[in-house]
Amino acid sequence: MSPRNRPFGTGAVPAKAGTQGKRRSVATRFRGNGDQSRRWLLAALLLAIAAPAHAVDREKGASELIPGAPVFFDIRPLTLPVIVGNRVRRQIGILLTLELVKGHEKHEAADKERELTDAFITELNRMYGWRAGAVRVADERLIKERLHAAADRILGPGVVRDVLIRQLIEQDQ
Helix, strand or coil: CCCCCCCCCCCECCCCCCCCCCCEHHHHCCCHHHHHHHHHHHHHHHHHHHHHHHHCCCCCCCCHHHCCCEEECCCCEEEEEEEEEEEEEEEEEEEEEEEEEECCCHHHHHHHHHHHHHHHHHHHHHHHHHHCCCCCCCCHHHHHHHHHHHHHHHCCCCCCHHHHHHHHEEEEE
């Protein structure tokens, strides 16, 4: 049977020239020579041992390891409806991160996380109400401006350098 007529997935492959017509299985075809396999195994083991030594603890963050690195604070995901009349017309999900100004610590934002979330929900609902008739309700530039102003009211001016939108999803209902 020629290779073209052979059913797919039979597991047998044509033999190399000079092997007197014997067929080899797929497993033996892809097995490397012993020295090369041992080298790959050794490299994988060394990588597995060395990788945890360079891993960054997510709670500590990279800022403790790298002097002068910015401090980031993640806000819990927010999902809000866009209500027009008495019906939910859209739903918008947003993932935010606050970049703090150099010299400010993550705990400053963490201590006021509830107030920040409440202020952000209030601002987003207000914006979504204004823009409910627009083709795209969620305007990134407007969201960043309004949430930065809300963060300044809660944390004080000069604490938040930027509001970063990591993900923004607008879904029709």
